[in-house]
Amino acid sequence: MDSESALNISIEQRVTLKDVARAADVSAATVSRFINTPVAVRTDKRQRIEDAIKTLGYVPHGAAQALASRRSRMIGAIFPSIDNTLFGCALEVFQHHASAADYTVVVASSEYDPELETRQVRRLLRSGVDALLLVGVERSPEVYNLITARKIPYVTLWRSGGDILHPCVGFDNVAATEHLTDYLIGLGHKRFGVFSGLLKHNDRAQDRVSGVYKSLENHGISAENATILERQFGVDEGREMFRQITSNRNPPTAIICGSEPFAYGAIFEAAEMGIDVPGEISIAGFDDLWLSSQIKPSLTTIRTPQREMAERAARYLLARLSGEQVAAPRPLEIDLIIRNSTGTAPTDLRSYEEVVRIVKAF
Amino acid sequence: MDSESALNISIEQRVTLKDVARAADVSAATVSRFINTPVAVRTDKRQRIEDAIKTLGYVPHGAAQALASRRSRMIGAIFPSIDNTLFGCALEVFQHHASAADYTVVVASSEYDPELETRQVRRLLRSGVDALLLVGVERSPEVYNLITARKIPYVTLWRSGGDILHPCVGFDNVAATEHLTDYLIGLGHKRFGVFSGLLKHNDRAQDRVSGVYKSLENHGISAENATILERQFGVDEGREMFRQITSNRNPPTAIICGSEPFAYGAIFEAAEMGIDVPGEISIAGFDDLWLSSQIKPSLTTIRTPQREMAERAARYLLARLSGEQVAAPRPLEIDLIIRNSTGTAPTDLRSYEEVVRIVKAF
DNA sequence: CTGAAAGCGCTTACAG
């Protein structure tokens, strides 16, 4: 017996529940109860167990707990990219709430690739997550089949609307750009450039383009007056699109960006090209990142509730996990923030005056 | 038997290894081998098992695998904040490499709080991570005790140097600001402002301040010529410190920021106050985020190898996990990027000329 | 309130 315990020490075996039980002179079941529902254990034993845990340095074995209890206390989160302030913020907030509830967050990036997303879902499901957080609604039905077969709660982020059949925490992307376009039309704009993220497999980006078209239609403006450009997200891509669109014969007087960095790129490029914003062209963004209020001219944009989304998603999932039968989250409000990058459209009248002035100069 | 299987269907029990084994008419051990080392199974059985897995929709139970194999295929990562481009980038890259090697990443934020970090380490260890990624080296010895007791590989990020006893992937923060300060002294600057993140519990921030002092000492400039201000990270904090420091009787002619957003704030505030950068004051940053090349004036800064760090950390841990006895990673190179926000110090001579000019104007 | 015992779903020597 002595040599055996000496052996145990030499190979430094992991401290288990059983060791704690032995040290505290109770059964393993009682130690387990102490860990999970301390009130179910008599006070004197509680103290003995607590001491034993401390002196032995016992840490429960998560996999064993998960296997026996059928709950892993892990939540999976898959973002299109973590390397993006928007999703980084959301992950930070989500993680904060999850870990406050003693849940661990397993994270993966889909890199905007639906195939990779499917593989990541499979991986996280294999890891045994108790719940899943996803961004956007449109994806392979296989993914939803996998999730529902597992019967775990899940929620989708960043999009919300009447026709969505999945639990979602988000806002109405169509209404957002529709509202923004309405505002620009009210300023006299009739020709628009739309800088969009790659539309394929990105329902949020698609919605935002739809919103522009919807507004145009409501105002009896032909869809041909909107030029849609799509690129990967990035400032340089915004610059490039700006250069491209302003070289058209009949360039737009207002540019609507589906992502804020596009708008920054457009503003930087305009400055470099000597194009006055908003005098000659108006530029609007989407998300209201910190730079938008600091850049010159400050950016008119849609403020989206990023942290709020993450918080509500966490609350929803945690409530579901604790057995509450909560109602599906309601769509969140968004605001149009009007700043200095948008203004009245340069009118034909003004062009006329300019022509007169130029003619007179001869 | 029939009624039993009917019952199984009605309560939709999880598909297990055993089910697959039965369907493929092999033993559970063979299915397990197929999953872990397919080559160890004869080809004909391989096909049968694969078919069974597909038709049954079998997904291995991660916790059971982890318990039996003593490996969870999870890596833990704790960042001071995920809501920060730097760490978001690192996490994205790290996650990419981990998931390519079929590892899952469990993420947590310490929110720059050492106590919270210790709790998160404990939580991740309990989750059963096979390896751990941390940022910075200085922390409670308890953390290192916990990790080494678990005998799992770990690596620290963002800092590297001769005296570090832990595996680390990073760069020399002292050398970075020392080099930058050398450069500024070379431009004739003698009085410095240093905008630092909160120094307590942040070894990177401390190192960066040390680097400035080191350079000063090497040039025989008294430490009193450096005014250290510390704040939480943020653009607004940069603005605030700039306003504060320029209201001194004898303000610095150069500002060294330990974090890029401080520098942005300083530049924005200078513009608002009508202070010329770099004519009246030079401003330098740290990290070289995308905005630094776009802002006016463009920012002189230290370029740090964020993605590189994450990639090397991933490679190191994955190598350790696959049993290779790899050497500790080497420190990474950093570059001083000289742009337009720094210039020669406004000399006393020039002030003299100005005085003369003003006097003459009377 | 407590303990003995079965079982969670795998992996892995071991023997063949």
Added chain:
DNA sequence: CTGAAAGCGCTTACAG
């Protein structure tokens, strides 16, 4: 190459 069996470290009815 394969199978029977033990075991990974917990939880949870069950009986008391």
